[in-house]
Amino acid sequence: MTGPLLPSAPPAKPWLKRHRWLLLRRFNQLGILAMFILPPVFGGSLVTGTLSSSMTLDILPLTDPLLLTQSMLSGGWPALTGIVGAGLVLMFYAVLGGRVFCSWVCPVNMLTDFAAWLRRRLGLRSGARLSRSLRWWLLGLVLLLPVVTGAMVWEYVNPVSMLHRGLIFGFGYAWLILAAVFLYDLLIVPRGWCGHLCPVGACYAAIGAAAPVHITALRRDQCDDCMDCFSICPEPQVIKPALKGAAVGRGPIIDSIDCTKCGRCVEVCDREVFGLALGRVRSDGFGAAPTVG
Amino acid sequence: MPSEAPTSRQRRDFLTGLAKTAASVGLIGLGLGLYSQRASSLPAWALRPPGARPEDDFDGTCIRCGLCVRDCPFDMLHLARLGQDIPTGTPYFIAREAGCEMCEDIPCVKACPTQALDHSLTDINDADMGLAIVSDQQACIAFHGLRCDVCFEICPIREEAITLEYRPSAGAGGHDLVIPVVHPDRCTGCGKCEEACILEEAAIKVLPRHLLQGALGAHYPLVWNAQQREGGASVALDAAHRTTPATALRTLSSPTT
Structure with a gap:
């Protein structure tokens, strides 16, 4: 929803306050990119490699667990740095929430967020419907293909590594794949790639399934149904059970593993309905631990 | 929440939906798999x-x-x-x-x-x-009697992966030749020789080993090698057979030495 705020809403928050999480995320995403891209320019070696596998300051290895799994499924045993690197990434996202990768690290997110922003700006509301569970099917496929073919098939088309590798090592025709993702999101399926298809995001969602960090609609009684959060959210289906669940006795915590913790619902809400919840969540959506506003 | 048992219509919709998705994903998988087979060479x-x-x-x-x-x-x-x-x-x-x-x-x-x-x-x-090969003896100037040993000089496995072999002139008025010879058992395929070759198009090239190297096959052992392993030749070999192939070549092509 791009129009002015509803008349019933309280005075509009200043722009900076409405975009503070977004700015932090972009700072994080671009900062990570810069750490990869700048070393060759300055002759240093802060971080080398790509998001697929990297080495920071010659001491900290980080490896994408999904990629390493594919490598192992096609018959290769990883080196020690690969195992340690994948373990560290697993632990990090298991604690913070898997899809934090999607909204805070992955460079494709900037592209698909841009497509979603353009959609709102241009008032493109139509789009094909697609099951959001398709990504799980694709994840299965990504893991099955190395077993069957012995090749790392997904890496021939994976837009995530194509973009990151392209920015560091050069694109070739890889930009075509990213253009396809952008146009697909813009014209065919809203939030089509990250929200429906991407098996990398699905994998991270599974990794962070038990993470103790959640967004919560803790002041849901304040909600005036302005729909700002629904229209900005990349996975709007995760909001409703928490925001509107009071009537059926469900708690306010958004516990869907699809939530990317991008924080946009928190900042666009003029009634400050949303906040951050730390700690374990019961199956009814209530938390046992203290809630941080 | 109490849930009613699904009607046969719902069950039918669910199953066709599942089949649709599975078929689509299967098609994507087929496409990806076939593409990767082409793209992986x-x-x-x-x-x-x-x-x-x-x-x-x-x-x-x-x-x-x-x-x-x-x-x-x-x-x-x-x-x-x-x-x-x-x-x-x-x-x-x-x-x-x-x-x-x-x-x-x-x-x-x-x-x-x-x-x-x-x-x-x-x-x-x-x-x-990979494995280096002097792939074009007509182009390599060493085979024309000119002194070029750039590939030999730059080879990091010095005097083992590439050696220079001396071939005296075959006839009157010809040049003596000093030609590069690659030894497959020592060559690492680093490519420095191909990089350094002074020709417009390199006459020595590095290619994947399996494209170049032959294999004798277990059914055809070289008798004299086997006998050497056993502890010496049982038959007295003539001079040409007693030496390495490279020196044999030299011996054969220069009856005077």
């Missing part, structure tokens, strides 16, 4: 870094991270881009542009987070990136 002119596993294994193991490329102190490794004839994202080098400098500590292999570059390679002289 490595052209002969692109060589893998030292320690690279055989190409089929390499393609399944390498996670395309670029760490080996970044850790190469000589920047002679590249990551293939989409659209090149090389599997996208995998490391390669082109001998004619820049060969491997054969670092003693092999940083590219150490950097690899998988075993795509085999970490059991600790002596760079055991590397097998």
Whole structure:
């Protein structure tokens, strides 16, 4: 929803306050990119490699667990740095929430967020419907293909590594794949790639399934149904059970593993309905631990 | 919440939906699989870094991270881009542009987070990136009697992987020849010879070993080798057979020595 705020809403928050999480995320995403891209320019070696596998300051290895799994499924045993690197990434996202990768690290997110922003700006509301569970099917496929073919098939088309590798090592025709993702999101399926298809995001969602960090609609009684959060959210289906669940006795915590913790619902809400919840969540959506506003 | 038992209509919708999705994903998988089979072939002119596993294994193991490329102190490794004839994202080098400098500590292999570059390679002289071949004796100026030993001089496995063999002039007025000879058992395929060849188009090239090297086959042992292993020849060999192939060549072509 791009129009002015509803008349019933309280005075509009200043722009900076409405975009503070977004700015932090972009700072994080671009900062990570810069750490990869700048070393060759300055002759240093802060971080080398790509998001697929990297080495920071010659001491900290980080490896994408999904990629390493594919490598192992096609018959290769990883080196020690690969195992340690994948373990560290697993632990990090298991604690913070898997899809934090999607909204805070992955460079494709900037592209698909841009497509979603353009959609709102241009008032493109139509789009094909697609099951959001398709990504799980694709994840299965990504893991099955190395077993069957012995090749790392997904890496021939994976837009995530194509973009990151392209920015560091050069694109070739890889930009075509990213253009396809952008146009697909813009014209065919809203939030089509990250929200429906991407098996990398699905994998991270599974990794962070038990993470103790959640967004919560803790002041849901304040909600005036302005729909700002629904229209900005990349996975709007995760909001409703928490925001509107009071009537059926469900708690306010958004516990869907699809939530990317991008924080946009928190900042666009003029009634400050949303906040951050730390700690374990019961199956009814209530938390046992203290809630941080 | 109490849920009613699904009607047969609902069950039917659910199952057809499932079948639809499975069929679509299957088609995507088929397309991806077939594409990858085409896209995974490595052209002969692109060589893998030292320690690279055989190409089929390499393609399944390498996670395309670029760490080996970044850790190469000589920047002679590249990551293939989409659209090149090389599997996208995998490391390669082109001998004619820049060969491997054969670092003693092999940083590219150490950097690899998988075993795509085999970490059991600790002596760079055991590397097998390819095999050099003097592929065009008509073009190589050494075969015309000119003194060029650039490939011999630059070879890092000095006087072992490439040696110079002396061939006296075959007839009156001809030149004596000093020609480069590659020894497959010592050549690592680093590509420095191809890089250094002074010709417009190199007359010595490095290609994947399996394209060049022959194999005798177990059913056809060389009798004299077997006898040597047994503890000496049972038959007295003539002079030509007692020597190595290279010296035999020299002996045969110069009856005076």
